[in-house]
Amino acid sequence: MKREEKIKSEKDVTEKIINRVSRIEGQVRGLKIMLESKKDCSLIINQVLAVREAVAALGAEILQDNLICQMSERKKIDEKQLRALIKMK
Template sequence: MEYDAKVINRVKRIEGQVRGLISMMEEGKDCREVVPQMTAVRNAIDRTAAVVVSKNLEQCIREEKDNGQNAEQLIQEAVNMLVKSR
């Protein structure tokens, strides 16, 4: 699968959030400041994973249709991936 610039930029933003989180921890920030940042990082990763799975699923379904095959198994695999990621 090819990852477009938008997805790569999402991951780079997450990287920046993680660096910010590390800085906060190194500075000894209170957990009331650190935990929301951790939640933001986790949510950003979850959203990015969903984007990657949906793009991949869309591509696979198109290929399956072009080959005259049923895409039901691919859809189930994608749903399982998303469920496991939570």
């Protein structure tokens, strides 16, 4: 992979992750507003579950992107570290 392509793809991945974090940030702000305005408990729980799923998906995406990056750079992936990352889910 050429250096320019690598930089561009790293930039794209970083931008994608930051966009996802921004969406999660918006969900959490919405949750705070719901709590402050004393919304129904079931609505709040649904929002908490949505935030939790979004954070889990973010973690999975970061892990996947990291593994792809390591494989494309032909770095040796430490099996112990990989197993620890998989258990995090």
